[in-house]
Amino acid sequence: MASTALLAAALTACSGGSGGGSTGEAELKPKADMAVSVNLTGDQVKAGQPVTVTIAEGKLAQVKVTDAKGAELPGKISDDGRTWTSERNAAPGAEYKVEAQNTESQSASTQFKTSAADKVNKVSINVPKGSTVGVAMPVSIVFDNPVANKAEVEKQLKVTTSDNTEGSWGWIKDYSGNDRVDWRPKDYWKSGTDVKVEMNLNGVDSGKGGGLFAKDYNTEFKIGKDRRIEVNLDTKKMSVTEDGQAQKTIPVSAGTPGGKKASWSGKMVIMTKEGTIRMDSQTVGLDDAYDKMVDYSMRLTWSGMYAHAAPWNAGNFGRANTSSGCVGMSDADAEDFFAKSQIGDPFEVVGSGSKGNADIGNGxxxxxxxxxxxxxxxxxxxxxQNG
Known part of the structure; x- marks a missing residue:
C-alpha cells in the first residue's frame, strides 16, 4: 500500500526582542517538522509482512511499534539511520501504534490495523510444558496446513538449553501426512538438561495453501533419567539400563518373522504411556487376528507397535517371537517396566526377523x-545449531 507521511508538531526556537527593532541577537530558523513514512497504512492492511519506517530527512534515533496489548515488534535501524525495519511480521487481526523519534528529539506517531487472515495455520507440539522426558525425545511440531515456506518458518523456531546442546531442525512428513519439523540433538540428551522452545510464528506466512500463523507457541521441559531399552529378536530378551548400568533383563515375545506381523527394528522412542487400551488388529491391517483390552501399553510407532503385557502368550516369552508385531511380556514385568519407564526413553530393536525400520514420521x-x-x-x- 502507498505510504503516508507522519507529521509531528513543529518544534521552533523563539527569536529575541519585540517590535521592529533588532536586539542584536541572531534569529533562529524554526526546525522543519519531522516526517516519516510507514509501509503499512489504513485499517485493512494485509498481515504477514515486516513494518518499515523511513524518515524523510535526518536520522532516526528510536522507533517503537506496539500492538494493543503492549507487545512490541523488535526491529533495527539501518546503518545510515534512514530506515527502521521490524524483525517480525505484522500479525493478522492486530492494531499497531508506531512511534518514531529522530536525533533532534522530534517525534511522530501513527497507527494501522491488519486484516484477519484468510486462512490460519496452527501447530501441535509433542512435549507439554513442564514435562520430564527421556533422553531420546525430540521436539516435534506438526502443522495443520502445508508449509511451503519452510525456511521462513524454521527461522522463527528456537531451542535454548541449559548446557548448550548441539542439535538441528529437520523437515519430514508425519504419519498423518501433514508437514512436520523436529529438533533432534546430535546425540541423546544429557540427564538434567533444561530445554526451552520458542515458536515465534505470529504473522509468518506458511506459503501456498497454508495460511498465516496467528499466534506464538512455546514449551519448556526437562530431561530425566538416562534410561535405555534394547530388545534382541534373536535372544528374545529385553534389557534395561540406567545411567549405563544394567537394571533388568526381561523375557519377551516380539513380532512373528516373515510378514506383516514382524516387529519394526532400529531406534525408536517411547512416545506415550497409554495404560489399558483396546487393540483391534483390523485397525492396523491385520484382519481379525485379535481384538482385546491390553494392559501397560506404551506406544512405539503411530502404526501400532507397542510394548505391553501379553499374558495370553506366556509360553513364548524368551522362547519364540509369535506376536502380531508388538513386544509382549508378563503382567508382572510389564507393570514394573511401565512404572519405571519415561516418555522419551530410547527403545531399540536389534536382531533378525524384523521388517526393517519404520518410516521416520511413523514415530x-x-x-x-x-x-x-x-x-x-x-x-x-x-x-x-547450539541450543
Whole structure:
C-alpha cells in the first residue's frame, strides 16, 4: 500500500526582542517538522509482512511499534539511520501504534490495523510444558496446513538449553501426512538438561495453501533419567539400563518373522504411556487376528507397535517371537517396566526377523539417521545449531 507521511508538531526556537527593532541577537530558523513514512497504512492492511519506517530527512534515533496489548515488534535501524525495519511480521487481526523519534528529539506517531487472515495455520507440539522426558525425545511440531515456506518458518523456531546442546531442525512428513519439523540433538540428551522452545510464528506466512500463523507457541521441559531399552529378536530378551548400568533383563515375545506381523527394528522412542487400551488388529491391517483390552501399553510407532503385557502368550516369552508385531511380556514385568519407564526413553530393536525400520514420521525415527543425514533435512543451512 502507498505510504503516508507522519507529521509531528513543529518544534521552533523563539527569536529575541519585540517590535521592529533588532536586539542584536541572531534569529533562529524554526526546525522543519519531522516526517516519516510507514509501509503499512489504513485499517485493512494485509498481515504477514515486516513494518518499515523511513524518515524523510535526518536520522532516526528510536522507533517503537506496539500492538494493543503492549507487545512490541523488535526491529533495527539501518546503518545510515534512514530506515527502521521490524524483525517480525505484522500479525493478522492486530492494531499497531508506531512511534518514531529522530536525533533532534522530534517525534511522530501513527497507527494501522491488519486484516484477519484468510486462512490460519496452527501447530501441535509433542512435549507439554513442564514435562520430564527421556533422553531420546525430540521436539516435534506438526502443522495443520502445508508449509511451503519452510525456511521462513524454521527461522522463527528456537531451542535454548541449559548446557548448550548441539542439535538441528529437520523437515519430514508425519504419519498423518501433514508437514512436520523436529529438533533432534546430535546425540541423546544429557540427564538434567533444561530445554526451552520458542515458536515465534505470529504473522509468518506458511506459503501456498497454508495460511498465516496467528499466534506464538512455546514449551519448556526437562530431561530425566538416562534410561535405555534394547530388545534382541534373536535372544528374545529385553534389557534395561540406567545411567549405563544394567537394571533388568526381561523375557519377551516380539513380532512373528516373515510378514506383516514382524516387529519394526532400529531406534525408536517411547512416545506415550497409554495404560489399558483396546487393540483391534483390523485397525492396523491385520484382519481379525485379535481384538482385546491390553494392559501397560506404551506406544512405539503411530502404526501400532507397542510394548505391553501379553499374558495370553506366556509360553513364548524368551522362547519364540509369535506376536502380531508388538513386544509382549508378563503382567508382572510389564507393570514394573511401565512404572519405571519415561516418555522419551530410547527403545531399540536389534536382531533378525524384523521388517526393517519404520518410516521416520511413523514415530520418532530420526535416530536411525546419521547426524549429517539429519542436518541435511533442515530448510536453512543444513548445519547444526547450539541450543
Amino acid at each position: 520418532y525415527g530420526e535416530w536411525n539417521l546419521s547426524w549429517d543425514q539429519w542436518k541435511a533435512k533442515s530448510a536453512l543451512t543444513g548445519t547444526a
